[in-house]
Amino acid sequence: MQFSFANWIMNPFVLMMITVFLGMLFGKIKFGKFTFGVSGCLFVGLVIGWWVYRLANTFPKTEPGYKEALQLIKSGVIDKGFFTLFLILFIAAVGLLAAKDIGVIIRKYGSKFVILGFLITFVGAVATYGMALILPGINSYEVTGVYTGALTSSPGLAAALESARESSSQLAENYDSLSERKKQEILKAIDPLGRVKAKDVGFLTEEQKKQFVKSAEGGVGIGHSVGYPFGVLIVILAVNFLPIIFKIDVEKERAIFSREINETRISNPINRKQDTARFDLTAFIAACFLGYTFGRLKFNLGPLGYVGFGSTGGVLIASLILGHIGKIGFLNFRMDNKILRVIRETSLAFFLAIIGLRYGFYAFAALSSGTGIYLVITSLVVSLITVIIGYLVGRYTFKLNWVMLAGALCGGMTSTPGLGAAIEAVGSDEPAAGYGAIYPFALLGMVIFSIILHNLPI
Numbered sequence: 001m002q003f004s005f006a007n008w009i010m011n012p013f014v015l016m017m018i019t020v021f022l023g024m025l026f027g028k029i030k031f032g033k034f035t036f037g038v039s040g041c042l043f044v045g046l047v048i049g050w051w052v053y054r055l056a057n058t059f060p061k062t063e064p065g066y067k068e069a070l071q072l073i074k075s076g077v078i079d080k081g082f083f084t085l086f087l088i089l090f091i092a093a094v095g096l097l098a099a100k101d102i103g104v105i106i107r108k109y110g111s112k113f114v115i116l117g118f119l120i121t122f123v124g125a126v127a128t129y130g131m132a133l134i135l136p137g138i139n140s141y142e143v144t145g146v147y148t149g150a151l152t153s154s155p156g157l158a159a160a161l162e163s164a165r166e167s168s169s170q171l172a173e174n175y176d177s178l179s180e181r182k183k184q185e186i187l188k189a190i191d192p193l194g195r196v197k198a199k200d201v202g203f204l205t206e207e208q209k210k211q212f213v214k215s216a217e218g219g220v221g222i223g224h225s226v227g228y229p230f231g232v233l234i235v236i237l238a239v240n241f242l243p244i245i246f247k248i249d250v251e252k253e254r255a256i257f258s259r260e261i262n263e264t265r266i267s268n269p270i271n272r273k274q275d276t277a278r279f280d281l282t283a284f285i286a287a288c289f290l291g292y293t294f295g296r297l298k299f300n301l302g303p304l305g306y307v308g309f310g311s312t313g314g315v316l317i318a319s320l321i322l323g324h325i326g327k328i329g330f331l332n333f334r335m336d337n338k339i340l341r342v343i344r345e346t347s348l349a350f351f352l353a354i355i356g357l358r359y360g361f362y363a364f365a366a367l368s369s370g371t372g373i374y375l376v377i378t379s380l381v382v383s384l385i386t387v388i389i390g391y392l393v394g395r396y397t398f399k400l401n402w403v404m405l406a407g408a409l410c411g412g413m414t415s416t417p418g419l420g421a422a423i424e425a426v427g428s429d430e431p432a433a434g435y436g437a438i439y440p441f442a443l444l445g446m447v448i449f450s451i452i453l454h455n456l457p458i
Helices: 005-009 012-027 037-057 066-075 080-134 140-150 154-173 180-190 206-245 250-267 281-296 310-325 337-366 370-397 402-412 416-426 431-455
Strands: none
Touching: 005 012, 005 066, 012 037, 012 337, 037 066, 037 206, 037 337, 037 416, 080 140, 080 250, 080 281, 080 310, 080 337, 080 370, 080 402, 080 416, 080 431, 140 154, 140 206, 140 370, 140 431, 154 180, 154 206, 154 431, 180 206, 206 337, 206 370, 206 402, 206 416, 250 402, 250 416, 281 310, 310 431, 337 370, 337 416, 370 402, 402 416, 402 431, 416 431
């Protein structure tokens, strides 16, 4: 009998299952009255992801399993396809769970969510820019990346990459007309060792132009990779500890919210109760498919370029709309909550585990490097300031119930992992409705402010 430990431990299925198993065990440990619950998968994933990536990088060429090590490094520990799959399953489940009240939520809180969505992303952008001015060594591309990472926005990352590609290409083409300082910044991006001086270079070759564009995109990616796990941590901790810090009675808030929603639902004949199916797999897959397809569409927003909702936004919007409609022909989108909750919790556990596995190495590596430390500090400060200001405005200016505000904070930061933590912390699926209502406006804000950050002097 043969058994290769290296082949086994670097298998993505083994890594995911070990991480979820240990993460759920860690999530059950009590720290006083607090437990991490399913979020424990993220913390365990960060440690395992860092360890296995380092193992793969130092794996001897002569040993069996070297091929698997190279594949692990190439895929970023876990292939992004798994990330997208479990994200879609999780979002579809929470969207269908929250769909029955989405119409009531939008009518009751609509304008507040529009303002809060833009406010949260604006505060995040201002905080990011402020930190970039204070801390040395961060370029404009890394700044934009850490902004999208701190606010855990994958669609924002896509917009930032596209903007970085366009702005860097334009700078490279106009190199000869730039200031000496700007030329030196470009040359430093091309040659980090600083061996080439601006005074010695009159123009860029085609190869140098391509290298600068690649470096700009890489800067966005590095900033996002470092900022993302710390942004996730702050949101998860916030939805668990804000009620403790501000002495919110979660049970009372939930009871008040349920009463208000029920009164509104009863008073409106449109919100009549509909029959539910135990579980309609065909309808569930249809919601995932249509939502994913919608998320791939790009809409022309003029100077902002072409913007799409991505997998998260597309599936969420489709699930909310289809679940609100209820039944279309033989497809019943109103399903048994117990089954949807099982799908939600299972997919969330794997989703959080994959985030940890994919970003663990970047997170720990950043803690041991100079510029990385600045990016970590920036992401922590930006996430914290954004959450606190979003909470204070939502709670004391807009008088939002904590059930809705918990979801709105996560939606304003486009944080899918945060939504999972909010649902678990509140003990209800209703935060998903707040998340879905605010998400489109926060996404638009992310795109606008990501582009603006590129063009500000740093």
